[in-house]
Amino acid sequence: MDIISLTALELREKVKNKEISAREVVSAHLDRIKEKESKINAFITVTEEEALRAADRVDEKIRSGEELGLLAGIPVAIKDNISTKGVRTTCASKMLENYIPPFEATVIEKIKKEDGIIIGKTNMDEFALGSSTETSYFGATRNPNDTERVPGGSSGGSAAAVAAKEAPLALGTDTGGSIRQPAAFCGVVGIKPTYGLVSRYGVVPMANSLDQVGPFGRNVKDAALLLQAVAGHDERDSTSMELDIPDYINSLTDNIKGMKAAIPKEYLELEIDSNIKDSFLNTVNILKDLGVEIEEISLPNIKHGLPDYYIISTSELSTNMSRYDGLRYGYRAKNYNDIDDLFIKSRTEAFGKEVKRRIMLGTYSLSKGQADEYYKKALKVRTLIKNDFDKAFQKYDIILGPTTPNLPFKVGEITDPVTMYKSDLFTVAVNLAGICALSMPCGAANGLPIGLQIIGDRFKEINILKAAYALEKSLGGVM
Amino acid sequence: MAYKTLIGLEIHVELSTKTKMFCSCANEFGKDANTQCCPVCLGLPGALPVVNKSALEYAIRAGLAFNCNIATHSMMDRKNYFYPDLVKGFQITQADVPLCSGGYIEVDSKNGPKKVGLIRIHIEEDTGKSIHTEKGDSLLDYNRSGVPLIEIVTKPDMNSKEEAQDFLEKLKSTLQYIEVSDCKMEEGSLRCDVNLNVIDEERGLKSNITEIKNLNSFSAVGKAIEYEVKRHIALLEEGKNTTRETRRWNEVENKTVVMRTKEVAADYRYNTEPDIAPIVIEESWIEEIRNNLPELPHHKKMRFIKEYGIPEYDAGVLTQSKDLSLFFEETVKFAKDPKQVSNWIMGEVLYRLNEEGIEIKDLKFSSKDLADLLKLINEGKISNNIGKKVLKDMFETGKKPDDIVKEKGLIQISDEGELKDIVNKVLDENQKSVTDYKNGKDKALGFIVGQVMKATKGKANPQLVNKLVLEALKER
Numbered sequence: 001m002d003i004i005s006l007t008a009l010e011l012r013e014k015v016k017n018k019e020i021s022a023r024e025v026v027s028a029h030l031d032r033i034k035e036k037e038s039k040i041n042a043f044i045t046v047t048e049e050e051a052l053r054a055a056d057r058v059d060e061k062i063r064s065g066e067e068l069g070l071l072a073g074i075p076v077a078i079k080d081n082i083s084t085k086g087v088r089t090t091c092a093s094k095m096l097e098n099y100i101p102p103f104e105a106t107v108i109e110k111i112k113k114e115d116g117i118i119i120g121k122t123n124m125d126e127f128a129l130g131s132s133t134e135t136s137y138f139g140a141t142r143n144p145n146d147t148e149r150v151p152g153g154s155s156g157g158s159a160a161a162v163a164a165k166e167a168p169l170a171l172g173t174d175t176g177g178s179i180r181q182p183a184a185f186c187g188v189v190g191i192k193p194t195y196g197l198v199s200r201y202g203v204v205p206m207a208n209s210l211d212q213v214g215p216f217g218r219n220v221k222d223a224a225l226l227l228q229a230v231a232g233h234d235e236r237d238s239t240s241m242e243l244d245i246p247d248y249i250n251s252l253t254d255n256i257k258g259m260k261a262a263i264p265k266e267y268l269e270l271e272i273d274s275n276i277k278d279s280f281l282n283t284v285n286i287l288k289d290l291g292v293e294i295e296e297i298s299l300p301n302i303k304h305g306l307p308d309y310y311i312i313s314t315s316e317l318s319t320n321m322s323r324y325d326g327l328r329y330g331y332r333a334k335n336y337n338d339i340d341d342l343f344i345k346s347r348t349e350a351f352g353k354e355v356k357r358r359i360m361l362g363t364y365s366l367s368k369g370q371a372d373e374y375y376k377k378a379l380k381v382r383t384l385i386k387n388d389f390d391k392a393f394q395k396y397d398i399i400l401g402p403t404t405p406n407l408p409f410k411v412g413e414i415t416d417p418v419t420m421y422k423s424d425l426f427t428v429a430v431n432l433a434g435i436c437a438l439s440m441p442c443g444a445a446n447g448l449p450i451g452l453q454i455i456g457d458r459f460k461e462i463n464i465l466k467a468a469y470a471l472e473k474s475l476g477g478v479m
Numbered sequence: 480m481a482y483k484t485l486i487g488l489e490i491h492v493e494l495s496t497k498t499k500m501f502c503s504c505a506n507e508f509g510k511d512a513n514t515q516c517c518p519v520c521l522g523l524p525g526a527l528p529v530v531n532k533s534a535l536e537y538a539i540r541a542g543l544a545f546n547c548n549i550a551t552h553s554m555m556d557r558k559n560y561f562y563p564d565l566v567k568g569f570q571i572t573q574a575d576v577p578l579c580s581g582g583y584i585e586v587d588s589k590n591g592p593k594k595v596g597l598i599r600i601h602i603e604e605d606t607g608k609s610i611h612t613e614k615g616d617s618l619l620d621y622n623r624s625g626v627p628l629i630e631i632v633t634k635p636d637m638n639s640k641e642e643a644q645d646f647l648e649k650l651k652s653t654l655q656y657i658e659v660s661d662c663k664m665e666e667g668s669l670r671c672d673v674n675l676n677v678i679d680e681e682r683g684l685k686s687n688i689t690e691i692k693n694l695n696s697f698s699a700v701g702k703a704i705e706y707e708v709k710r711h712i713a714l715l716e717e718g719k720n721t722t723r724e725t726r727r728w729n730e731v732e733n734k735t736v737v738m739r740t741k742e743v744a745a746d747y748r749y750n751t752e753p754d755i756a757p758i759v760i761e762e763s764w765i766e767e768i769r770n771n772l773p774e775l776p777h778h779k780k781m782r783f784i785k786e787y788g789i790p791e792y793d794a795g796v797l798t799q800s801k802d803l804s805l806f807f808e809e810t811v812k813f814a815k816d817p818k819q820v821s822n823w824i825m826g827e828v829l830y831r832l833n834e835e836g837i838e839i840k841d842l843k844f845s846s847k848d849l850a851d852l853l854k855l856i857n858e859g860k861i862s863n864n865i866g867k868k869v870l871k872d873m874f875e876t877g878k879k880p881d882d883i884v885k886e887k888g889l890i891q892i893s894d895e896g897e898l899k900d901i902v903n904k905v906l907d908e909n910q911k912s913v914t915d916y917k918n919g920k921d922k923a924l925g926f927i928v929g930q931v932m933k934a935t936k937g938k939a940n941p942q943l944v945n946k947l948v949l950e951a952l953k954e955r
Contacts, residue, residue, distance in 0.1 A: 204524040208753035322568020366748035
């Protein structure tokens with residue numbers, strides 16, 4: 001049996017039916033990791049022993065006839081900015097190279113409660129700052145479709161692990177596109193849930209008001225399954241919402257006739273790779289054939305999204321990063337004269353270039369005399385962007401666009417930060433508005449995958465999942 | 480020259496909630512270092528703060544007791560700076576919109592009662608504590624990290640050290656009354672910084688404001704104000720001025736010394752705390768808290784004067800602390816004369832409390848016991864002086880006054896026959912004093928009475944002894 005090619009849902013059924021054991025599932029994926037890692041480098045830490053032990057516990061449950069959770073026996077790869085108790089959580093930074101959290105993120109607790117198996121911690125841009133997974137202290141991750149190229153970022157390790165069949169499911173975090181862009185680059189499904197749907201407790205923050213944890217899968221249903229497992233209110237996160245989570249998987253049908261979709265004309269006016277534009281327009285036609293009513297609309301403030309995002313995210317980031325001072329945990333400089341010197345040297349020696357750049361950007365935006373012009377103004381622009389989407393969602397169920405303006409680029413190809421920042425052109429506005437979106441494969445060019453972004457209103461994940469599922473079926477299932 | 484002093488205070492008060500501001504760690508003073516900590520109050524990556532509702536309630540209670548407006552919508556902000564005792568590199572506090580604003584506290588001034596205005600009361604978290612060893616090491620204890628605080632900022636409405644000290648007394652007793660804080664300066668649960676300058680309105684002169692920190696008692700506040708006022712005036716007199724700076728009170732040398740100048744204003748880069756949802760307070764909750772506020776010291780003082788007929792001074796002393804006022808009221812319930820109760824509490828009881836450095840709640844005896852003691856005195860069973868000795872015993876052993884009197888045989892001797900014999904014996908032994916008295920030396924009478932009391936070990940009824948001695952002297 002080709003275990004690693006099975007979907008997460010198939011794995012769960014076969015484990016439940018005792019066709020295969022959870023240990024066999026985990027072992028097959030561990031073998032795959034051993035085979036692929038030298039080329040892909042998707043993982044920072046592989047938790048082989050813990051995973052096998054967890055698999056044995058699931059097998060024991062099956063033997064004793066206990067009820068099984070949603071993720072029974074399914075390996076899940078975890079982005080390395082999500083705290084795992086007793087397993088180092090590095091954020092791909094020298095600063096946290098040896099940091100072992102004494103507590104578990106809520107999403108990890110939930111996965112374990114649902115009998116999912118944590119198979120390892122995945123590579124990322126350092127502290128989630130980047131769009132290529134090249135800024136990791138542990139080396140770049142490679143795109144499984146073409147190892148010369150980047151997998152996108154910052155959740156590049158999670159996307160690559162799923163694409164390379166090292167794990168059927170993975171968790172990432174998305175602050176400005178960090179799940180959707182790597183999903184598009186690697187040719188998998190990635191969901192950025194509505195702000196407040198998934199607990200952020202234990203997730204090392206990049207920009208707290210924008211961050212959200214979300215799933216990767218090789219198809220829509222698998223991704224929906226992991227979303228189902230991690231969504232829900234958490235009293236330890238006061239920004240998580242109290243609401244009933246719908247049954248995502250059983251609401252998926254291939255009938256989406258009459259669904260109303262909008263295409264923001266601003267998206268098509270931006271600089272886009274022609275392959276991506278063609279693929280996008282082609283997909284729009286397929287959706288029309290499925291009975292989706294599609295109209296062009298204007299989201300006038302979306303053009304301010306990128307600068308707005310970079311001001312707000314770096315401002316929040318700059319204060320989040322202050323706790324890494326070398327005193328209580330993390331990297332500490334060896335030689336220092338006094339306490340200030342200890343702070344300065346530890347941070348200088350352990351943070352990468354991009355981290356320092358963004359700390360400086362954010363510090364500037366928040367500083368006296370600048371805050372009104374930058375941070376506070378950015379908060380107002382954010383409201384305008386949010387209002388644009390709110391207005392659109394009064395009439396439409398979903399908004400469509402490409403996920404990325406460009407195809408996966410080569411490792412080392414982009415050195416200019418602003419060019420790199422433009423990778424998030426289509427994704428950042430969703431985080432600013434706090435709404436949900438997913439990216440799914442909708443075509444390919446030169447063997448490189450292309451992603452479609454489907455955006456939904458706050459807590460209307462069901463709409464984007466339905467549209468994605470129907471489209472996926474129509475496109476012929478797993479790409 | 481007619482200089483006027485302007486004093487404003489910034490007071491930090493630790494709230495006595497069971498748990499910390501943003502996590503469920505115990506809020507307790509004096510535990511072993513770093514034993515009251517969790518990922519949240521240690522600021523570990525990914526841990527999130529959740530506002531403690533009772534900290535909000537305590538802060539609102541304080542706001543209402545001090546006549547403030549309560550904001551129905553506020554938020555928490557990050558105040559950014561680096562310091563070893565600050566676990567996140569920022570303190571969670573309130574910048575633009577404080578929970579409480581406006582309000583006042585009435586203090587006594589030379590010209591009668593006066594309102595000292597409050598600018599704001601906001602909520603925030605405390606930092607950890609640095610401990611510097613003799614060897615030169617710095618140790619860090621994060622038990623205090625995340626303890627809920629309110630910061631109270633006054634207008635510069637106080638004009639003397641007396642007003643500032645009275646303000647602090649009123650503030651402290653009110654906060655204790657409403658059970659928001661124990662306000663122990665020595666444990667750091669009340670900390671006060673002074674902002675001060677002097678002006679000479681006639682000549683249009685004014686000194687630059689200085690801030691004084693490290694004030695460990697109300698008396699230190701008074702001394703520091705006195706010192707600074709003199710320093711400010713002296714500089715103005717010399718045609719100079721003070722520097723805008725923060726100074727530290729040096730308790731040993733009784734002077735203030737420069738800590739840091741304020742020429743470069745610190746930039747704390749305040750930004751909204753994105754991990755905490757906006758704080759929305761329902762009007763109905765504010766009303767509920769208002770309705771549940773206990774009687775405040777000022778109101779209680781007025782009631783004591785009216786209800787018990789005791790002087791304003793007595794009422795003021797007795798209502799300074801909630802425990803003391805309760806002890807007084809309970810004692811009065813069992814005793815007849817409120818003024819007598821007041822005298823004993825303000826005199827002997829407070830004296831012994833201060834002497835032993837303990838609080839009313841640490842007493843080994845009850846208010847009923849004190850009332851019983853007064854009853855023994857009022858019934859003439861023991862004298863006032865013996866009463867004081869019995870009270871001392873009650874402080875030490877917690878025994879009932881009746882038992883002490885019985886055990887030690889302290890019952891007053893009021894038997895005339897028995898006393899007459901003793902008086903005659905004393906007169907026989909002190910012929911010289913008898914002669915002195917006869918020769919018009921009145922002092923000798925006191926000596927003889929004293930000798931009789933001594934012979935009875937103080938148990939004789941003093942009035943009776945006086946009468947018997949006079950009678951016996953007449954007969955000689």
